[in-house]
Structures are given as C-alpha cells and as structure tokens.
Amino acid sequence: MSKSHWLALMIGNSRLHWAWFIEEVLQFAWDTEYLPVSVVQNLASCQNITDFSRKILAPGAINITLPPIYLASVVPQATIIWQTYPNLHEITLDQVPLQGVYPTLGIDRALALWGAGATWGFPALVIDAGTALTFTGANSDRTLVGGAILPGVRLQFQSLGERTAALPVVSTPKSLPPRWALNTPESIQSGVIYTLMAGIKDFVCDWWQAFPRSCVAITGGDRALLLNYFQAQYPDIAAKLTSEPHLIFQGIRCYWVSRGE
Numbered sequence: 001m002s003k004s005h006w007l008a009l010m011i012g013n014s015r016l017h018w019a020w021f022i023e024e025v026l027q028f029a030w031d032t033e034y035l036p037v038s039v040v041q042n043l044a045s046c047q048n049i050t051d052f053s054r055k056i057l058a059p060g061a062i063n064i065t066l067p068p069i070y071l072a073s074v075v076p077q078a079t080i081i082w083q084t085y086p087n088l089h090e091i092t093l094d095q096v097p098l099q100g101v102y103p104t105l106g107i108d109r110a111l112a113l114w115g116a117g118a119t120w121g122f123p124a125l126v127i128d129a130g131t132a133l134t135f136t137g138a139n140s141d142r143t144l145v146g147g148a149i150l151p152g153v154r155l156q157f158q159s160l161g162e163r164t165a166a167l168p169v170v171s172t173p174k175s176l177p178p179r180w181a182l183n184t185p186e187s188i189q190s191g192v193i194y195t196l197m198a199g200i201k202d203f204v205c206d207w208w209q210a211f212p213r214s215c216v217a218i219t220g221g222d223r224a225l226l227l228n229y230f231q232a233q234y235p236d237i238a239a240k241l242t243s244e245p246h247l248i249f250q251g252i253r254c255y256w257v258s259r260g261e
C-alpha cells in the first residue's frame with residue numbers, strides 16, 4: 001500500500017504555517033504570507049479538482065492528485081477561502097481530547113497543548129509566542145487549567161508606535177537591550193522586553209508551584225528570540241523551557257493518528 005502524504009495548514013493571525021507529512025512523520029515545515037487576493041479569487045472560481053490543479057497547482061497539467069489538507073485556523077475570514085479546496089479536513093475544538101475547554105478557546109492553543117502533552121506528558125504548559133502571546137495549561141487529567149492572552153512581541157511595538165504621536169515603531173532587538181535606556185527607541189525596547197520577560201517568568205513560576213514537574217514548552221514565531229533573552233537574563237528558567245517550533249503540528253499529527261487514517 002502506498003504511504004499517505006498530507007499537508008497540515010495552521011492559519012495564524014500573521015501568516016500561514018504549513019507542514020508536509022508522510023504518514024505520521026513530519027517531513028518539512030514552512031511559513032507563507034497570506035495569499036494575494038488574485039490567487040484567492042482564482043481559487044474560489046475553481047469548480048472541481050481538475051479545474052483546481054489546472055488553475056492553481058500546475059497550469060497545463062491534468063489529473064494531479066491533491067494531497068489532503070488538515071486545516072486549523074484562528075482567522076475565520078481566511079478559513080472561508082480554504083473551504084473551496086476539494087480535499088480539506090477542518091479540525092475543530094470538539095475533536096481535541098482535552099477536558100474543560102471553553103467554546104471560544106483558540107484551536108491553535110488546544111492543538112499545541114495536545115501536542116505537548118502527547119510528547120512530554122501531562123501536566124503541560126504551552127507558551128505560544130505568536131501574534132498574540134498565550135499561556136495554555138492542562139493538568140494530569142488532561143483538563144484545561146486555564147491560560148492567558150497578551151499582545152505578542154511585534155504587536156506590542158506596532159501598537160505603541162501606531163497609537164502615539166511621538167513614538168516610532170521600533171524593531172525587535174535581536175539581543176537583550178539595556179534596561180535603563182537613554183533614548184526613545186531603546187526605552188521602548190526595554191519597556192516591552194523586560195516587562196514581557198518578567199511576565200512570562202511570573203506565569204511559569206506560578207505554574208511550577210502548582211505542577212513542579214510539568215513540562216513548559218515554548219513555540220511560535222518569537223520562540224527563539226524569547227529564549228535568547230531568557231538565556232541572558234534568567235538562564236535557570238531558560239534551561240527548564242522546552243523549545244519546539246512545531247508544537248501545533250504535533251497536535252495536528254495526533255489528530256491525524258486519532259482518525260486512524
């Protein structure tokens with residue numbers, strides 16, 4: 001029997017996250033920008049698979065087998081576009097085996113937590129440093145303990161620059177800035193970064209008080225950046241964080257396996 005190839009697509013608020021799987025093994029993962037409107041319109045106009053492959057995948061080619069896409073999204077408008085894809089499996093919260101979730105919990109948070117628990121065991125806490133930064137934790141019964149949501153790194157700089165007259169939108173520093181800054185850009189960098197780190201440290205320490213041996217996994221676009229800062233400022237905590245770029249894909253993989261495909 002031939003092995004099954006499939007794609008995972010996570011639609012986040014900043015970009016699309018893709019992974020190519022063969023059976024339950026992740027082969028390759030990449031990020032793309034949102035598709036240009038012209039491509040989306042073209043996609044929406046497709047009538048069937050042949051039409052789709054001719055217009056989108058490989059103009060001129062016929063009879064291409066489209067891989068199934070397992071889709072999870074926290075951006076409803078962007079989901080609509082993909083519902084025209086002929087071989088789509090949309091993952092919803094009721095398909096994630098966690099107890100005590102509330103109806104509006106983000107599917108990305110649920111999948112990352114499932115992925116973390118399946119990989120390192122429950123209890124587990126996930127820090128997802130994406131457009132928004134989230135904490136999401138479950139206990140040893142796989143019951144959601146709860147979490148928190150705050151603006152992510154880039155969003156903090158953007159919103160400060162865009163909603164004030166005198167503040168520029170500064171870039172995210174690659175390494176830890178000086179705490180006591182003597183110019184405007186570094187003052188903004190210091191304020192955002194040191195407050196963010198203190199906040200993360202406080203959440204993580206509170207979690208470890210309740211669940212001392214729990215895995216705390218960090219994922220998302222700013223994962224490596226935050227880990228760098230932590231290594232410089234709180235190396236003891238950095239050493240106890242588990243860094244995993246593909247936590248949501250681990251959750252989607254669990255979903256794929258649970259379907260017995």
Ligand SMILES: Nc1ncnc2c1ncn2[C@@H]1O[C@H](COP(=O)(O)OP(=O)(O)O)[C@@H](O)[C@H]1O
Pocket residue numbers: 011012013014015016129130131132152153154155172220221222
């Ligand atoms: N090309 C990029 N586009 C957007 N964000 C990026 C990019 N490269 C790095 N980042 C960082 O990743 C963060 C967004 O994380 P990501 O996991 O991609 O978000 P989401 O899952 O919400 O789409 C931003 O705060 C930003 O600092």
Ligand SMILES: CC(C)(COP(=O)(O)O)[C@@H](O)C(=O)NCCC(=O)O
Pocket residue numbers: 011012013014074104105106107108109128130131132133134149152
């Ligand atoms: C908190 C989020 C915006 C994070 O999304 P992201 O930054 O990964 O794009 C997303 O998980 C979401 O829309 N959640 C719904 C609200 C909730 O989880 O309570």
Ligand SMILES: [K+]
Pocket residue numbers: none
């Ligand atoms: K919103």
